[in-house]
Amino acid sequence: MSHTNPEPNKAKPLPSRFQVGKSTLYFDNFMNYAIKIGGIGVIAAICGIFIFLTYQIMPLFRGATVEFEQTLDLGNLEISAMGIDPWSQLPLFVSPDGTLNFYDIQDLDKEYNRGFFQMDPGLPDGVEFPFTRYSNHEDSAIFGTADGRFAVVQVEFESTHPDYRSREVVANLTTTPLFRIGLDDGEFEQIDYVDAGRNKLAVAIQRDQEGQRRIFAVTFSQNQPLIGDPVTVRDREFELSDLFEGEARFMRLTGDSDFVIVGTDIGELHLLARERGGFTNRQTIQPFAGRQSETIRSMNFLSGRLSLILTNEVGEMMMYSIFHSEESDERILGRTKEFQPALPTGQGAEFYSHTPRNKAFLVGGGNYAQIRYATTEAIRWGGDLDFTVEHALLGRRYDRIMFVDTENQLQIFTVRDPHPETGWKAYFGKIHYEGRTEPEYMWQSDGDDDFEPKLSMVPLIWGTLKGTVFAMLIAVPIALLAAFYTSQFLKPEIRRLIKPVMEIMESVPTVVLGFLAALWLAPLISARIPSVFLIILSLPIAVIAFGAILANLPIQFRKWVKPGYEFLYFAPFMMLTAYFAWQMGPLFEAIFFRVENPETGEVVGSFAVWWTETTDYPVRLRNAFVVGIFMGFAIIPTIFTIAEDSMTNVPQSFRSGALALGASRWQTAISVILPTAAAGIFSAVMIGFGRAVGETMILLMATGNTPIMTANPFDGMRTLAANIAVELPEAAQGGTLYRSLFLGALLLFAFTFFINTVAEVMRQKLRDRYKAVE
Template sequence: MQRQRRFKDKLANITIGMGGVTVILSILLIFFYLLYEVWPLLKGSDLTKGSSVASTTPSLYLDADEYNSRGLRIQADGQYDVIDAKSGTLLSRNPLPLPEGVTVASIKKGSVLSGLIGFGLSNGQLLVAKPQYTTQFDEATNARQVTASLEYPYGEQPIVINADSQPLTTFYVRGDESKLVVLAKTSQGLERLTFEMSGGEEAGGLSLGFGETSEGSEAALTQTERTLLPYSGGPITEIVLGQDGVWGYVFHDRNQLAIYSLRNEPVLNQEITVAEPGVDVTAVTALLGNISLIIGDSRGQASQWFQVRKETADGEKFELTKIRGVKLGDAPITALTGEPGRKGFVAGDKKGVMSYYYTTSQRLIGQEQVSTTPIRVLSVSPRSQGILVQSEDAFSFWALESEHPDVSMSSLWSKVWYESYPEASYTWQSSSGNIDFEGKLSLMPLTFGTFKAAFYAMVLAAPLAIFGAMYTSMFMAPALRRKVKPTIELMGALPTVILGFLAGLWLAPTIEASLPGIFSLLILTPLGILLFGMLWSRLPQEKRLFSEGWTPILLIVPILLIGWFSFSMSKPIEVAFFGGDVRLWLESETGLNFDQRNALIVGLAMGFAVIPSIYSIAEDALFAVPRHLTNGSLALGATQWQTLTRVVLPTASPGIFSAVMIGFGRAIGETMIVLMATGNTAVMDWNIFEGMRTLSANVAVEMGEAEVASTHFRVLFLSAFVLFVLTFVLNTAAEVVRNRLRKKYGSL
């Protein structure tokens, strides 16, 4: 018999020990899996040099396909070369459709999304082209075959810009399937020219856009507008059309910039100096979307500028504002190009140093010495996996590996000034319908929302649960306690999805319709309970129907009456004191916005879910205080209340603290209630009438839509990792405090 007992004890010890080890291993596996998914965000980038080919005549334009297989190289001799993008090997040479004896005077890229290239010709004309890459798979070799060429969406006939045949050197093109806009420095001055596509229907077929109809006939390009802009500056060095063509940026006189509003009739909106005295603007490019300008100067500094709406004496006005700058080196910047699909840019300087910088994260991703001569042309492949570099004496290819340049500690936890925003802010906006969208992945509003939801839940739950536990353990009749405690613990079994559903679809509209009644209830309930208790204490002992330990049952009726009275008086109170609409009164008188699903709803619903955990643990801790301590206190003449506050509470404080921290941890990690009852607005405001978005709810909402291995996907895992670490730190701190309290009061 003893042998069997020892065997069972040993087996139980082994089983319990293995269970504990399994739990620890499971937690560690979760930790390392989350870290594994997050780790790529923390990695840097790699710039690896490929091949380099000497060139005696520097290219004016470079481009590559998304696989870095084929590329285009254009020089001033009227030919364009198809090359192997990685090696620079010449594959074919093709003529541009130029008039006899005409050469290319300059080449300007249009907006990234359009992919247009403008050729300014030596006779004052303009030719617009677009790189075209066709991919086919060879079934025999199972290899990808890419062919490269130039197509001419507005026809092969050059457009006359300078009627006096002066070379066209400074201009910018922007176009789509129906219209082409050119802003150029012409012999007449600074002009905007608009051309429209026509002839598709007249040609007998449905127009397919970009110069071709359904029957293959070319559509005609017709000039519809030619406007001279008011310009009185010196020599123009660079022109850019920004943000859907509504802004014109004209750089002149070394470091001056004239900004034109082109929405209707062109108007000079602003004239500013973009560099310090004695510093020249040496290179300009626009980021994806043409909202931001990147300006490089002779000091080796690059700066980002975009339009910001500001309040002035004349009302609201857009002003081009410097947002951020970075010192890339001590040599003048000679080349700039933006990334085709992201908000980063690559710069090259006079000493042959190439730098890759990402604006949103404010990270200098990589910097390499790629040449010994000044860099003249840069091009980033569509997937940002390769950079083509043309210096004065060589062409080179550099492989780029940078999966998540848009994330940094600064962009995650600090304020970031995003494009078109009036100021730096904490913002979470992970997706948009625009291709040129700038991801806003700040974790601050999500972390703030997590703490806000937990705070309001604990404001409701902690006092009710702890005071309820105090009364149950010290004052309630044992028979009633045996019924009340299991009932409250049974509340914890209610699925939180049901609570969230009820909070979002029933509680939120009910509170919105009866907001004065809710606040009346919060005020009148404690007052009514105190009044009832005072009246009950004044009754003679022989007229009391219940003993002291059963009196909580009597409170049910007064509480129900107070609730009925509060809600029935809600509408009259709203009409009498708040002009009939308390929400409008809050916004007009106090400046507080009211959302139907807000922190008040979350506090009520999540507080209801958290109460059972706090109550059960706190009540057990209070009830477990040794009876000899309470009996001794009572025997020495202390009242039950004095015994509770001076003996029982200090002794049970470690357990009560654990109960509060466990409840707080559950509120931090709660998902379904905050998902369904908060509105999921990622705002940072302690206003109880506004919603929030929490880390857990954000993961639940967006994980199913996130592209696997994308920055958005990994930042969601980072949210889960932050939540994991946050709860671990809270629980660890709670355990440390609990042990100290136990040591302090354990000798009682």
């Protein structure tokens, strides 16, 4: 067959009149792909934002990594205490012979490296120091003699750059004379010394010849001679042993030298206050009362000398802090944290070291070590070591851990933990911050060195919701009623005018609204809050009353009010009502918000004072109420436009059907239009909600940006969005604040995404419903 009809399937060429132009086809294809790419691009961009935000906040929820760095042999150096410079490269070892020994561990193989060297602080020769201690926080070493004297050696570290490449740390020593404290023949168990400017205080626990522990305090004052440096003079000595029961085992001084905290052998904690030239026992508590072990095994300060980390014999760990008591306004000691779980060693802490950089501390015993973070109570890292720890040190920059083991080897580890203060609890949990009276949700991102960052997202979420709720309270009734009236009652000619006007209103930059809110409305309203109340109260009543009168007029009069033009009569009436309400405000205030001036006994009307007296909340100039009004204005057009559309788009046949059955316009609107458009109205509200949640400028300018959590409408707040704008200049790239702002952004994004998705789904449902009847 093939030879007769070689190509049976070949079609005849199409006549040219049926052919489609090549360019038409190309263009069609091109647009097809372009649109597809566009659509996929949008989805990809959304996913990209989400992934990027997630990627940015991931490090906030990771723990610390600790890696072994090197081991250095300390030979037969006798070590009784250990310290380090601020750059973690010059560890120092305190020896009982009164010397400080440094080891330059930076660039050990370089020729300029000093290696191991010793410095003499200038203490008297030939004196042994059975007690030594090094405080890494104050960079000071305390030496105690066997005959009841002690000296403080202050170490000042300086960094130099001799070859412009690497840092060399130089230490300068200042030594006090030997001061006498306590017994001549006592054995020092603890010495603490605080230099709070003019107030200096030393406290020591000594064991007397009978083995009895006694505790002594010595105050110092500073004399300024006419010429030369100030001289520290020993003032008075007190014995504190009789202020409490039992024997003192542990003792620490607070940074302001106001308090001596003593832990006793019977498991009690005493807060000894320095007042009226002496010491009183202000408070006695039993930190581990009712626990498996009530004995205090260790007691150490956290950075800041305000919080104590205590452990008992079974490794349970607690934090006690000094804060103002709610009742007496005195400073007291109270439990602020309990660290869970207990130390896995099952014993009290044998070593402890904290870093002045943050609230992290290194704790452990034997060959187990752990880094915990006090604020969040979290274990940042924990692990077994190949050696038994004798001395341990957490680097001042929270970058290294150094151990001296039982074989006098210096074991150096690197700590990598860029965001130790973060975690779920830090962002969403109630935390008892240092110096605060109770656990709270707080946001306060920066402060001085001893500052504990407060990163809770909860006040910001609260602020966001508060601002949104107030805005919705104002916007939803106005926008929905306006949409309802416009779509169902207003003459279509006027409706066609209103819609574009509303859309223009939507495009007003919110910075303008914020500016008006902050500088014009806030002062105006805060002075006339009762007037505003009166307006809100009187307008609906007046309108309903006016409507009722109109409806009951005989038809002869009523016929002058043309359907669709009712607003011509209502609008002036409403304006008059509002004006009267505004003017009546002060009278209203004088009648209902009366307060008595406690000094003169005069009774005056003042809403602000009345509110503060009644609710205990302040009335602030920039508050949620003002924000609600202006943000309401910003979202009214959004809600109005969508709601109006959904009501206008209800098929005309529904309206005709109802009207033809003798339903009034109101009955038609309520019983037919509203149920049909409900989904659209809901979606309008949701989109308005989403817009309010993400709104920034108005809130930034008119809220005062105080991250407080009260429901008080006359107080400020800070929202997630405004928080990002406010804190952005402070956030160093990659820092905790930076990532925390990203977390705020992710929350905001997730929130608005969720709301808008719900709204969109509702609208889609509405469209399907319309389709069913068309």
